[in-house]
Amino acid sequence: QVQLVESGGGLVQAGGSLRLSCAASGRTFSYYVMGWFRQAPGKEREFVAAISSSGRSTNYADSVKGRFTISRDNAKNTVYLQMNSLKPEDTAVYYCAADSQHYYILYSPDKYDYWGQGTQVTVSS
Numbered sequence: 001q002v003q004l005v006e007s008g009g010g011l012v013q014a015g016g017s018l019r020l021s022c023a024a025s026g027r028t029f030s031y032y033v034m035g036w037f038r039q040a041p042g043k044e045r046e047f048v049a050a051i052s053s054s055g056r057s058t059n060y061a062d063s064v065k066g067r068f069t070i071s072r073d074n075a076k077n078t079v080y081l082q083m084n085s086l087k088p089e090d091t092a093v094y095y096c097a098a099d100s101q102h103y104y105i106l107y108s109p110d111k112y113d114y115w116g117q118g119t120q121v122t123v124s125s
Contacts, residue, residue, distance in 0.1 A: 002026045002114040004096045009119030020081040022096030030074040033099040036081045038092035047107040059105045086123045093118040
């Protein structure tokens with residue numbers, strides 16, 4: 001069992017930056033692909049970024065490529081999402097997720113079996 005706790009959300013002006021953190025419990029964190037997803041009101045949960053267990057491979061949604069960076073520190077059981085040049089359309093609840101079943105990055109939320117409670121990110125124009 002893995003528990004994930006996100007932090008770092010908040011209110012920021014357009015063009016600003018935030019860094020989200022996701023702290024994981026358990027000794028198997030380093031084996032898992034980790035992902036960030038987001039869900040805006042009235043919309044489906046969507047893929048934002050993911051990182052392989054080693055951290056050597058990353059993938060991003062086209063909408064955040066070049067602005068967001070995902071990273072992980074396996075010694076601290078933590079995954080991060082650095083968000084720069086934020087836009088109002090980035091406003092959403094951001095969720096951290098872990099995939100314990102696959103060794104490669106997948107984009108569908110239903111492939112991830114552990115989820116955090118979410119953290120709100122609001123970008124004002």
